[in-house]
Amino acid sequence: xxxxxxxxxxxxxxxxxxxxxxLAPALVTFGVFKAYPIVSSLLLSLTTGSGxxxxxxxxxxxxxxxxxxxxxxxxxxTARILVVQVPLMLALALxxxxxxxxxxxxxxxxxxxxxxxxxxxxxxATGVVFAFLLDTDRGAVNSLLEAIxxxxxxxxxxxxxxxxxxxxxxxxxxxxxxxxxxxxxxQGIPKELYEAAMVDGAGPLRRFxxxxxxxxxxxxxxxxxxxxxGTLQLFDEPYVLTRGGPDNATLTVSMYLYDNGFRYFDFGxxxxxxxxxxxxxxxxxxxxxxxxxxxx
Amino acid sequence: MSHLSRxxxxxxxxxxxxALTAGGALSACGGSDSGSSGGDAAxxxxxxxxxxxxxxxxxxxxxxxxxxxxxxxxDVQDVGNPAIWDKITxxxxxxxxxxxxxxxxxxxxxPGYLEKFPGGLADLSALGADxxxxxxxxxxxxxxxxxxxxxxxxxxxxxxxxxxxxxDMFDRAGIDPTTFQTWDDxxxxxxxxxxxxxxxxxxxxxxxxxxxxxxxxxxxxxxxQGAFYFDLKGDxxxxxxxxxxxxxxxxxxxxxxxxxxxxxxxxxxxxxxxxKLGANPLASWGAHWIESKFPEQSGNWRLTQPPAVxxxxxxxxxxxxxxxxxxxxxxxxxxxxxFVEYALTxxxxxxxxxxxGGVFPALTAAYQDPIYxxxxxxxxxQPVLKTFADLLGQGGDxxxxxxxxxxxxxxxxxxxxxxxxKGADPAAALQDAAKQLxxxxxxxxx
Numbered sequence: 001x002x003x004x005x006x007x008x009x010x011x012x013x014x015x016x017x018x019x020x021x022x023l024a025p026a027l028v029t030f031g032v033f034k035a036y037p038i039v040s041s042l043l044l045s046l047t048t049g050s051g052x053x054x055x056x057x058x059x060x061x062x063x064x065x066x067x068x069x070x071x072x073x074x075x076x077x078t079a080r081i082l083v084v085q086v087p088l089m090l091a092l093a094l095x096x097x098x099x100x101x102x103x104x105x106x107x108x109x110x111x112x113x114x115x116x117x118x119x120x121x122x123x124x125a126t127g128v129v130f131a132f133l134l135d136t137d138r139g140a141v142n143s144l145l146e147a148i149x150x151x152x153x154x155x156x157x158x159x160x161x162x163x164x165x166x167x168x169x170x171x172x173x174x175x176x177x178x179x180x181x182x183x184x185x186x187q188g189i190p191k192e193l194y195e196a197a198m199v200d201g202a203g204p205l206r207r208f209x210x211x212x213x214x215x216x217x218x219x220x221x222x223x224x225x226x227x228x229x230g231t232l233q234l235f236d237e238p239y240v241l242t243r244g245g246p247d248n249a250t251l252t253v254s255m256y257l258y259d260n261g262f263r264y265f266d267f268g269x270x271x272x273x274x275x276x277x278x279x280x281x282x283x284x285x286x287x288x289x290x291x292x293x294x295x296x
Numbered sequence: 297m298s299h300l301s302r303x304x305x306x307x308x309x310x311x312x313x314x315a316l317t318a319g320g321a322l323s324a325c326g327g328s329d330s331g332s333s334g335g336d337a338a339x340x341x342x343x344x345x346x347x348x349x350x351x352x353x354x355x356x357x358x359x360x361x362x363x364x365x366x367x368x369x370x371d372v373q374d375v376g377n378p379a380i381w382d383k384i385t386x387x388x389x390x391x392x393x394x395x396x397x398x399x400x401x402x403x404x405x406x407p408g409y410l411e412k413f414p415g416g417l418a419d420l421s422a423l424g425a426d427x428x429x430x431x432x433x434x435x436x437x438x439x440x441x442x443x444x445x446x447x448x449x450x451x452x453x454x455x456x457x458x459x460x461x462x463x464d465m466f467d468r469a470g471i472d473p474t475t476f477q478t479w480d481d482x483x484x485x486x487x488x489x490x491x492x493x494x495x496x497x498x499x500x501x502x503x504x505x506x507x508x509x510x511x512x513x514x515x516x517x518x519x520x521q522g523a524f525y526f527d528l529k530g531d532x533x534x535x536x537x538x539x540x541x542x543x544x545x546x547x548x549x550x551x552x553x554x555x556x557x558x559x560x561x562x563x564x565x566x567x568x569x570x571x572k573l574g575a576n577p578l579a580s581w582g583a584h585w586i587e588s589k590f591p592e593q594s595g596n597w598r599l600t601q602p603p604a605v606x607x608x609x610x611x612x613x614x615x616x617x618x619x620x621x622x623x624x625x626x627x628x629x630x631x632x633x634x635f636v637e638y639a640l641t642x643x644x645x646x647x648x649x650x651x652x653g654g655v656f657p658a659l660t661a662a663y664q665d666p667i668y669x670x671x672x673x674x675x676x677x678q679p680v681l682k683t684f685a686d687l688l689g690q691g692g693d694x695x696x697x698x699x700x701x702x703x704x705x706x707x708x709x710x711x712x713x714x715x716x717x718k719g720a721d722p723a724a725a726l727q728d729a730a731k732q733l734x735x736x737x738x739x740x741x742x
Contacts, residue, residue: 049412064735064736067735068732068735068736069732069735070732070736131507135559135560135563136559137559137563156504156506156507156559157503157504157506157557157559157717158504162506240507241507242506242507243506243507245504245506245507245709245713246504246505246713246717247504247505247710247713247714247717247718259702259706262382262385263703264700264702264703265385265408265412265699
């Protein structure tokens with residue numbers, strides 16, 4: 001068989017190279033901005049000092065982490081916020097989405113827009129606005145509480161309430177986001193299932209628990225894992241609201257990481273914290289997938 | 297405000313998520329720190345990074361400088377505070393890439409830069425800075441020297457601690473604050489003051505230190521005793537007898553009902569405005585600040601030196617300072633140094649900048665100018681600036697902020713919050729802070 005003419009050979013070559021060529025921008029960007037920093041910070045976590053003072057430290061940063069009370073405080077705070085906030089927010093989002101999905105609600109689009117709006121608000125702007133609202137002496141929230149005969153709360157000056165303030169802001173910010181995901185999920189459930197259930201005499205509660213929840217399982221898993229990861233990386237809201245105070249009650253792991261890197265110039269230690277956090281996130285994510293995921 | 301101010305001081309350290317995401321790239325360049333890549337050209341255009349009114353003031357010096365130094369052009373950029381700290385930090389971490397030739401640096405950042413990025417700032421001793429050793433307010437020279445005694449910056453602004461008080465309120469109580477010898481004298485008349493001024497306290501402190509730490513007062517009490525979070529060797533002195541005495545004093549003032557919780561700087565300002573605070577322990581920048589923020593209180597305020605912590609103790613403290621440094625990677629180090637020298641070592645320059653931006657000069661020869669003895673109507677005709685010049689004349693002790701100042705600040709802030717909001721024991725809280733500081737920094741507790 002005669003060899004293909006040169007022009008065809010070039011075409012084949014082009015056809016082989018083309019996918020890589022098309023992928024190149026994404027691959028290069030991924031390599032430079034994702035893969036390289038990930039590897040680089042792993043190496044960095046094994047060093048101490050910065051600039052010309054950088055020297056190898058082996059696992060010293062990780063050992064230091066185990067003895068660091070502030071790290072454990074930060075982890076404890078993050079865990080507490082996670083345990084309270086994620087179930088609260090997801091339950092609320094589920095309730096909202098079911099209500100919005102119901103055919104009897106009028107002006108549905110307006111309502112949907114309304115609940116989704118907070119999640120497009122800038123995080124820092126959110127923090128600043130809530131700092132005003134929650135101000136102990138002059139904030140609108142306390143004025144409201146006092147107007148209905150309750151006593152005002154020292155929102156940002158008391159450890160417990162400061163954490164509650166963070167929970168409040170997070171819930172405000174992300175509930176609508178999750179509700180929209182649930183809405184999408186709800187729209188995917190075949191109507192026939194509900195019709196059949198109604199024929200069988202199942203009430204609304206029964207229909208919710210026997211049809212809606214099981215059908216939403218993958219979507220629920222998705223939001224639980226995503227919210228968990230998001231909350232573990234919590235930074236902006238407490239940073240703007242409280243800077244981690246009072247007395248470290250709202251210090252989160254990410255904030256402690258940031259402080260070590262960019263306020264204390266200890267990039268090695270900050271990287272070690274980042275890897276510790278990554279480990280925690282992966283383990284928690286795997287556990288959730290295992291507990292909630294589809295059983296084959 | 298042009299300079300380091302209460303509460304604004306450390307907001308400097310805040311950046312944003314942007315910096316966080318830049319982390320990987322930034323640290324990657326961290327290893328290539330070299331101090332020798334610059335050059336010593338004596339001409340060309342030099343850029344200067346400063347912020348707000350200080351930058352504006354510095355710009356005022358440029359025309360005369362350019363006239364006296366043909367061949368050098370100066371471009372003063374107002375980078376903004378706190379943005380400037382991130383820019384300098386990132387630049388130094390990148391081995392000096394992208395830095396301006398001349399950098400305006402605060403006392404709280406300078407030691408950190410010197411420790412973490414040795415060789416990042418030019419050696420000014422080599423350019424002739426040593427000759428100015430005795431020209432600046434006492435206590436500043438150690439702050440601008442690196443561990444080998446080489447000069448890395450020249451002092452520009454210095455802030456001595458003063459005790460501003462509401463003359464009308466103290467008059468009403470029949471108390472004369474200028475007679476106080478120690479802080480105990482003040483605590484002794486607390487009841488008398490409060491009886492004559494119901495609902496008025498003396499100081500506003502953000503007791504929980506949230507969202508930003510509020511330690512200026514505590515620090516000044518430590519500095520009055522020649523102490524700080526670190527000694528000059530860099531050992532931890534957070535739990536020294538002086539520090540414990542200072543925090544105990546804050547607690548006693550609080551117990552005497554003299555401290556109001558100022559949960560934010562906005563609230564603190566309105567407390568002053570509403571006449572809820574009878575005193576203000578502020579540094580020299582406070583003179584201009586009070587006058588401009590509370591014009592309706594004209595004639596009510598006076599200034600005196602702070603009472604001593606212990607009988608016979610120091611009545612002065614240098615609470616902060618800012619400096620000009622030259623980037624080691626600048627290709628025009630000689631030209632940059634010429635500008636720094638011109639701006640900071642001539643009374644005419646520093647005083648013109650003081651007039652323009654309110655940056656209190658560190659150059660002692662500057663105080664000969666008549667503006668320092670001029671009476672100020674806002675302060676009842678008192679020559680307030682003279683009080684500060686005199687205080688500086690008494691000689692403040694050198695303060696070592698060290699490279700771990702931000703960490704120390706955080707831990708001491710936690711300690712003060714525990715004492716003021718939870719009634720913790722000052723000594724125990726500070727010992728705990730010292731222990732954590734040692735764990736995190738590897739420094740020794742003295």
